[in-house]
Amino acid sequence: MTRAIRIEKTGGPEVLSFGEVTLKAPGDGEMRVRNTAIGVNFIDVYHRTGLYKIPLPSGLGLEAAGVVEAVGANVSRFKAGDRVAYASGPLGAYSEAHNIVATRAVKIPDGVEDAVAAALLLKGLTAHYLLRRTHRVSAGETILFHAAAGGVGQIAVQWARHLGATVIGTVGNDNKVELVKSLGCHHVIVSSRENIASRVREITGGKGVPVAYDSVGRDTFMATLDSLSPLGLFVSFGNASGPVPAFEPGLLSAKGSLFFTRPTLANYVSTPQELDTAAGELFDLVARGVIRKAEPKRFPLSQAADAHRALESRQTTGSLVLIPG
DSSP, rough: OOEEESSSSSSSSSGGGEEEEOOOOOTEEEEEEEEEEEEOOOHHHHHHHSSSSEEEEEEEEOOEEEEEEEEOOOOSOOTTTEEEESSSEEEEESSSSEEEEGOOOOOOOOOOHHHHHHHHHHHHHHHIIIIIIIIIIOTTEEEEETTTHHHHHHHHHHHHHHTTEEEEEEEESSHHOOOOOOHHHHHHHEESOHHHHHHHHTTTTTTOOOEEEEEEEEGGGGHHTTTEEEEEEEOOOOTTOOOOOOOTTHHHHHHSSEEEEOOGGGGGSSSSHHHHHHHHHHHHHHHHSSSSOOOOOOEEEGGHHHHHHHTTOOOOOBOOOEOOO
């Protein structure tokens, strides 16, 4: 038995329940990880609310760090006692212990704390595919990144600055401006009091940006479209304010023959080699101090509902983790 967060139905944070569940021995290709820190991400909210459909009842959470307790048959990448992190499921990371597919985990390098790894891996892998593969950011480009003070945003801003890009970041209020400037944003737009597209045009001399990364969704959809240069790429990777509205493809033509994509991490780390490469690049930048990670805000595992409320308020900066025990 182990203790875990479960949901019986979709809804608000109140549907999260904490109690004992049965945990089987790890099967073929699996290993059991004793979680020491668990990442809290917007995809967990989408699963809880039903925006992203999952079979119910279900566990919740995709990301955690901990220590391997036991391995099943045909597991050679890890052994008992290894410190590992995982960010690709299966669902159920909101737990004291969890069985995962061994090929979906990575070793935590020396010098990286478990809580930092749990707070960093999913968001860092997301920043990796956004900046290195969905659109390969290069020196001299100007990019727009929404929610720059968020978990993914903080990592992406530092990474893009390291790559030589000029970074325009948006934040929800003035309290977050100095934070994202300190991380590397050259220009900061406060979305609650400024017109995003107008400011982007002003910053870029009317040209717009070749790529815009949008995890906000409904509230920023038109502003993002209007911020792009002709042939620009709209990267929609989240729905913090609600889903992007349905639109006719002709809108992309009218706005300058734009491209629109809705990527997801799973397609970018579908093999152990891809996962190791992406995690290796991420942890290397952390080790070299290129990406600085603020201490994550911690909640007891039993108080996962409070963590969800904090995340959905959009008043937080950086990452949230749950701590078992």
